Amino acid sequence: MEKMLPFIQAMQEGDMEKLATIVDRFLIEGNPDEQYELADLLTQYGYTEEAIKILEHLQYLFPEESQLKIDQAQLCLEMDREDEALNLLTSIDKSSEAYPQALLTLADYYQMIGLYEVAEQKINEAIALIPNEPLLLYAKGELLFETGRYLEAARIMEELLPQKDALQGVDLPLKLAEIYSAGAAYEEAIPYYAEALKTEVAPDVLFHAAYASFQVQHYETAIKYLENLLEIDPDYFSGYMLLAEANSMLEKNEEALKAITDGIARDEFEKEYYLFAGKISLKLGKLKEAESFLREAIALDPEYMDAIFILTSLFATEERDEELVELYEDLKKENFEWSSMYPFLASAYERLEFYEKAYEFYKLAYTDHKDDAQFLEKYVYFLLEDGKREEALEVVALLQKLEPENSTWFDLLE
Structure with missing residues (x-):
């Protein structure tokens, strides 16, 4: 190790000229074992070109040493020198002990470039040589x-x-959990996540264990994982939303609201947090808070349809017609138009006795809401009240098709 100190110092200093000089001298003075050790050290520090140079030197000294070809090929692949790597790997004789490793390296390469069938063929060939x-x-x-x-x-x-x-550095239970989760087999994934957490309590593992638990409606378990996660890493932003959703599924709405507001405190630019906070506030009857959260969501994204629709519905339910119209006008300034708002606006203008504007929005809404019986009923009575009988007849005919069991529309037509 003492002989490696000058190399380590040069690498740490980033002195390429000094490093090249020392490497050249070491290729003459060092023994092969030390040179191989140096190649490994250079690789660890990211000096791949220098490592390849040493391996090429060793390959010249030991032309039949297959492991040197594999090591060199792996470094060439890192440097995007695929042709060199493939020539080295395919030159390894099938009788060599290193041939299965060469096949595995080839498989890694083909997998990396998306030739999965070829990669599988190489792995299967290697397994045929060493089955277990x-x-x-x-x-x-x-x-x-x-x-x-x-x-x-x-x-x-x-x-x-x-x-x-035998698989050093591999967390097999965690890998199984990830595989089952990827295939949406969350029930099967859960025990493997629990096993993986016995080895290391890592934030990502806690989150995915919680997500799997959530998917199979084990909400209490999901909450425990998420609370543990956020205690370890308060900036794991995805955890706040999932924690809020899990509490909401258990009708623990106050806890859900706290979880999502904690998330907002950590990330005040996440529009989905505000939307969820608005929804939960509505469930709790906290209308002012709901409105505030929804407005924040729209401020972050003026075309955030979910937030716009809920805020529009809130104003319509409370018949806050002027505020509804104001919201629409503000959105229009942002060049945003959305037909789902038109029925609400038509009713709002009607209540405000701006009948021409109401008629304008009823007509606009009619284009996209011909299968909405509730809207069509309002439209019919508005048209009749406004003396537009011919247009009302057309809408009644639609209602008869939508609700053939409702005699009101047949009586009205007569």
Whole structure:
């Protein structure tokens, strides 16, 4: 290790000229084992070109050493020198002990560029040579996972569980949880998330465990995971929404409102937080708070249809007609038009006794709401009140088709 100190110092200083000089001298003075160790050290520090240079030197000294070709090929792939890498890998003889590893490296390359069938062929060829090698089976499971073959991937990973100690650096229970979740098999994923959390309580794992629990209506479990998550990482923004939703599903609306307002305190530019806070406030009968949250959502996104529709409905329900018209005018200044607002505006102008404007919006709404019986009923009586009998007849005919069991429309037509 002492011989490596000059290299480490040069790498830490970023002195490329000094590093190149030391490497050149070491290629003459160092022994092959030390040179191989240096190549590994250079790779760790990100000096890939220099590492390749040393491996090329060693390859010259030991032309039959297949592992050197594999190491060099992997570094060439990192440098986007695919042709060199493929030449090195395909030059390895099938009788070599390193041939299965070469096949696996080729599979990684083909998987990376999206040639999944070729990648699977290479992995299968390697497995045929070493049938029970955990790393090869795991690689196949990963490939199946990436290509959406979740059940096949899960089967392989479950078969590997007794050998999980052989897969250093791999959290097999977590991988199984991710595979089952990706295939929407959340019930199967939950115990594996729990197992993974015994090894490490990581924020991402807590969130996905909560999400899986939420999907199968285990809301209390989801809440526990999320509270733990937000205690560990208060800036894990997605956790606030899911926590609010889980509480809402249990009708714990005050807790839901607190969760989402905590989220707003952390991220005041997330429009979905304000929308959810508005909805929960309405459920709690906190109309002023609901209006405030919805206005904040629209301020962040003037074309946020969900928030606009709920605020419009609130104004219409309370017959706050002037505010409804004002909201529409403000949106219009932003060049925003939405036909779902027209029925509300028609009723608002009618109540305000601006009948010409009401008629204008009734006609606009009629285009997109011919299957809405409730709207058509209001429109009919408005037209009759305004003396527009011919237009009223057309709307009544539509209502007869929509509600053939309702005798009102047939009597009205007569």
